[in-house]
Amino acid sequence: MEGMAYGAGKAGGAFNPKTFFQQPHTILRILSWFFSIVIFGSIANEGYVNRPDEAQEFCIFNRNQNVCNYGLFMGTLAFLCCLAFLALDVYFPQISSVKDRKKAVLADVGVSAFWSFMWFVGFCFLTNQWQVAKQEDNPLREGGDAARAAITFAFFSIFTWGGLTLFSVERLKSVSFEEEYQKLFTPQPPIPLI
DSSP, X not given: OTTEETTEESTTOOOOHHHHHHSHHHHHHHHHHHHXXXXXXXXXXXXXXXXXXXXXXXXXXXXXXXHHHHHHHHHHHHHHHHHHHHHHHHHGGGXXXXXXXXXXXXXXXXXXXXXXXXXXXXXXXXXXHHHTOOGGGOTTOTTHHHHHHHHHHHHHHHHHHHHHHHHHHHHHHOOOHHHHHHHHSOOOOOOOOO
């Protein structure tokens, strides 16, 4: 860990894509990004169905529009959040200030914990509404695979975002001794003898 500060090398190092994509938090962030695309895409594409005798489409999850709106909104927001934090992860080694690195890592911890909780809520919401959906609301059984995919990837998202939270906490703990020592014990000018 020598030469490290808040989970990255000293500022100003060259960007190495191979090293970047092999880091566990980068892999988890890309998985979370992919899961949000699957959730959003499943609900947007096949999450709305209608009965053969109706023209208006309803949400496949117990005809509850709030469930589909929640899934679409959370999937879209998680997608954008993953992109933003991937960009921050790319830029992170260039941040020279320890205070700015700490702020970035604290933001990552908070956002990752928030998303882990929100996907837990989303998983419970999607599962409950899918469980109580009536057969007569979807007699042709359209979109069932898409609904199950959204539920499954919402479940997986709990753990990917939870893993990102744990990696961010570890990154927060990985403050180098040199920088902390310099911050705590700055050289004092010599005291003149009288």
